[in-house]
Amino acid sequence: MDFIEWSESMSVGNPLIDQDHKIIIKLINQLHHHVGAEEDRKALASALNTLIDYTLYHFSREERVMMACKYPSFEAHKRQHEKLIEQVVDTAHRFFEKKEDIVQDELLDFLKSWLINHVLKQDMGFFPYAENNPVVLGITSSLRTDSEQPDMLGTGDLIPKSVNWNEAAILIVSKSRNFRNIIASILEIADAGEIQQYSHADDAMQSLENHVPNLIVYGWKQDDDEAIPFFEKLREIKSGSFAGIPVLLISAREERGAMESGLIAGATHCIEEPIGIQTFFEAAVKAINQ
Numbered sequence: 634m635d636f637i638e639w640s641e642s643m644s645v646g647n648p649l650i651d652q653d654h655k656i657i658i659k660l661i662n663q664l665h666h667h668v669g670a671e672e673d674r675k676a677l678a679s680a681l682n683t684l685i686d687y688t689l690y691h692f693s694r695e696e697r698v699m700m701a702c703k704y705p706s707f708e709a710h711k712r713q714h715e716k717l718i719e720q721v722v723d724t725a726h727r728f729f730e731k732k733e734d735i736v737q738d739e740l741l742d743f744l745k746s747w748l749i750n751h752v753l754k755q756d757m758g759f760f761p762y763a764e765n766n767p768v769v770l771g772i773t774s775s776l777r778t779d780s781e782q783p784d785m786l787g788t789g790d791l792i793p794k795s796v797n798w799n800e801a802a803i804l805i806v807s808k809s810r811n812f813r814n815i816i817a818s819i820l821e822i823a824d825a826g827e828i829q830q831y832s833h834a835d836d837a838m839q840s841l842e843n844h845v846p847n848l849i850v851y852g853w854k855q856d857d858d859e860a861i862p863f864f865e866k867l868r869e870i871k872s873g874s875f876a877g878i879p880v881l882l883i884s885a886r887e888e889r890g891a892m893e894s895g896l897i898a899g900a901t902h903c904i905e906e907p908i909g910i911q912t913f914f915e916a917a918v919k920a921i922n923q
């Protein structure tokens with residue numbers, strides 16, 4: 634069972650805002666799965682960054698929608714968002730810096746009560762203004778990632794539109810299931826056309842014979858010795874449809890020079906874990922355009 638489950642009682646009367654809340658719940662649930670997987674602290678940090686990135690994005694969308702429907706408590710609500718951001722960033726900071734020994738359960742309990750309280754109490758105040766409001770529904774439909782209309786609120790900058798994600802096929806390879814899940818969640822936010830996951834490089838290599846993706850995202854963990862041979866093998870193939878597939882390498886390796894050796898072996902672009910939504914998309918676009 635999930636840590637938090639979305640139910641109709643959480644609906645604030647607007648499909649876009651509800652969708653955002655569902656995504657935030659999903660990201661918190663994912664974080665919950667990571668807790669306890671002590672060995673993968675970097676994936677946990679990536680999950681936390683992803684949640685923070687999406688929350689900031691959501692708050693700015695929600696505020697603009699509230700302004701559009703002339704919500705009288707807008708200013709007070711905006712201040713609550715600012716306070717919540719401060720709290721989440723502070724908690725994350727303490728977690729990352731290890732300055733304080735934050736119990737991971739404390740972090741999750743905080744996120745859970747933070748979300749439930751805010752959505753069920755404060756966001757709910759907005760329901761009568763948003764529900765069936767044609768102006769608001771028109772605006773929010775322009776914000777959907779698959780919308781042909783220009784973004785009417787100017788908040789569509791989390792996901793770069795230079796790549797047609799709806800039609801993109803992406804292959805995720807990593808020994809860490811948590812890592813693969815984070816990348817898949819980020820790509821789902823962009824409505825990516827197709828997402829495939831493999832834990833073993835050999836299986837991923839084999840899948841290329843039947844299906845050529847637009848991007849390979851490789852999460853390189855400390856205990857993984859399959860990455861370099863995989864890139865080398867991929868680059869050995871000079872002809873054929875999968876000779877030039879871009880590979881984004883996301884390295885969680887501790888040793889010096891790991892990123893360089895990945896690039897020499899044939900990765901197209903490399904960044905270090907932890908990642909967040911913005912850092913992921915920036916790097917993915919770079920790999921695709923290189």
Ligand SMILES: [Fe+2]
Nearest residue numbers: 654695752756
């Ligand atoms: Fe909200």
Ligand SMILES: [Fe+2]
Nearest residue numbers: 695751755756
């Ligand atoms: Fe809110």
